[in-house]
Amino acid sequence: SAVISQKPSRDICQRGTSLTIQCQVDSQVTMMFWYRQQPGQSLTLIATANQGSEATYESGFVIDKFPISRPNLTFSTLTVSNMSPEDSSIYLCSSLKSGYEQFFGPGTRLTVL
Amino acid sequence: GESVGLHLPTLSVQEGDNSIINCAYSNSASDYFIWYKQESGKGPQFIIDIRSNMDKRQGQRVTVLLNKTVKHLSLQIAATQPGDSAVYFCAERAGNTPLVFGKGTRLSVIA
Numbered sequence: 001s002a003v004i005s006q007k008p009s010r011d012i013c014q015r016g017t018s019l020t021i022q023c024q025v026d027s028q029v030t031m032m033f034w035y036r037q038q039p040g041q042s043l044t045l046i047a048t049a050n051q052g053s054e055a056t057y058e059s060g061f062v063i064d065k066f067p068i069s070r071p072n073l074t075f076s077t078l079t080v081s082n083m084s085p086e087d088s089s090i091y092l093c094s095s096l097k098s099g100y101e102q103f104f105g106p107g108t109r110l111t112v113l
Numbered sequence: 114g115e116s117v118g119l120h121l122p123t124l125s126v127q128e129g130d131n132s133i134i135n136c137a138y139s140n141s142a143s144d145y146f147i148w149y150k151q152e153s154g155k156g157p158q159f160i161i162d163i164r165s166n167m168d169k170r171q172g173q174r175v176t177v178l179l180n181k182t183v184k185h186l187s188l189q190i191a192a193t194q195p196g197d198s199a200v201y202f203c204a205e206r207a208g209n210t211p212l213v214f215g216k217g218t219r220l221s222v223i224a
Contacts, residue, residue, distance in 0.1 A: 001159075004156075033211055040121065042217050043204075044214075045211050045212070045213070058211075092156055092157070094212075100147075100206070101159055102147065102212055104156035104158075105156050106154075106155055106156045107156045
């Protein structure tokens with residue numbers, strides 16, 4: 001299994017500002033993903049973070065709003081840009097090391113005022 | 114408190130009874146399935162997985178059943194305990210595509 005940590009664990013931000021969330025995995029992994037979980041909802045994939053290249057975004061998510069970096073095989077960041085209250089959500093980092101098992105970090109709970 | 118799962122369907126089970134949580138999936142090309150448990154304030158925790166070449170897999174107190182004919186997945190928890198109270202999600206994957214999550218079910222264990 002992979003142990004995943006995220007920083008910050010929670011934050012309260014003002015409308016129009018940006019927040020960068022960090023994800024650290026304790027070992028090298030093949031793939032890293034970012035998900036969003038809105039209140040009372042399931043998880044929705046934002047993008048796949050590709051090491052050394054641009055992230056692959058899902059329908060409804062764009063790079064200008066959610067820029068992602070993955071400089072190496074154990075670390076990734078997600079920025080939520082120009083935030084609005086609709087961005088209030090839990091943001092989850094996930095990794096796939098080998099085989100099929102996919103693990104999740106504890107999440108970052110974002111509230112936008 | 115944590116807002117995850119507030120609007121999800123709820124299954125209430127007496128402590129010691131068996132729980133069955135169901136999930137319907139839509140992609141007939143999905144070949145891998147996972148059940149996750151999410152407790153309040155935490156990320157999803159891997160419980161058990163199954164590949165499409167199987168129809169049943171057992172773990173410790175948990176069993177996953179897969180019916181590809183009707184695209185149905187279930188999670189059975191034996192002798193349900195208060196610590197099993199959480200939101201449970203099924204997730205599916207087709208080949209190398211990312212996991213797609215189901216809507217989730219809140220399991221509430223009555224002591």
